[in-house]
Amino acid sequence: MVSPTSPVVNIYPLSSYTFGMKEPKMEKDTSVADRLARMKVNYMKEGMRTSVEAILLVQEHNHPHILLLQIGNTFCKLPGGRLKPGENEIEGLKRKLSSKLAANSLAHQPNWQIGECAAVWWRPNFETVMYPYCPPHITKPKECKKLFVVHLSEREYFAVPKNLKLLAVPLFELYDNVQRYGPVISTIPQQLSRFQFKMVNS
């Protein structure tokens, strides 16, 4: 039997991290329809899509904040992306985090410590809607997306693609805000509630 103690996450102030800029990372698709069509083509070739995303935590005023990438003026997403066929999910998430947030110089790679799985979402059809379970009667889901808590070191340098903005959004802003952040990101506060956050003020 698993012990019911809560995992501990150290959270450092936003100000202990340094942010720079790098070349743009454009979205592969310019519309939702294009995106779903590309998913379908990939599914025919490689089967179910597996994607991994990171919950990166910082604190301001002793309240946890999550780092989100903003595209344009409204759409926000977690850093992460699709695994290659057969790729290990931890290694794949490190690769995706470096591609989205690390400097190009190999000397400046953040120490990505991939921690606990926080949630798993399923896409039953080639549609935008996802569920936190595989719905009954769905034998061939089209995507499985896993969210992991990443334990950041006390100091890091992040390089943000020019076309994106990196935002630190407080839990109280995400909570109950499905209109702005969608069903996956707006329920991160509930998924994180079992953790013990240790606010480290350096």
Place this chain on the structure above:
Amino acid sequence: MVSPTSPVVNIYPLSSYTFGMKEPKMEKDTSVADRLARMKVNYMKEGMRTSVEAILLVQEHNHPHILLLQIGNTFCKLPGGRLKPGENEIEGLKRKLSSKLAANSLAHQPNWQIGECAAVWWRPNFETVMYPYCPPHITKPKECKKLFVVHLSEREYFAVPKNLKLLAVPLFELYDNVQRYGPVISTIPQQLSRFQFKMVNS
């Protein structure tokens, strides 16, 4: 670093459990106002209220269902309740589960195996609203409620108080249904999404 593998929960068919009836367990309060007033009195005597609740899982048609206690025709709650001052949360949850769902005979006590903490909710004020984090600037929360996954054995006998109904509600019914189940119960599917459910068909 914690390994990011998902915990496994065996889930047995609803039909492998037996249900009986026992004497009614009345609610202590007849209105929300009474309940909040009683909370205030207890807070003055004992400090922050700590409550523990159980997520009991069964399956039907290979889909996970949660056992909820229904009071009257609409209100549903998880089995559980308030800890005594200083009481251990695991022991306290076992005590509450036996009081709500076990036969009075000590020979028929279910094997309550209290597992993972699934979520923690905070009540900042003597009001009904709770949050999955302690809101900033709240130094004296009035209640902390913890939800635990309980690993049921393959066969058990449950005795349900006469004035309550025990319902097995599928995850797909809870999901995105805050109107019917409230914010705590309706996001249980997201909190459980990280688990690997093993449907055992006996």
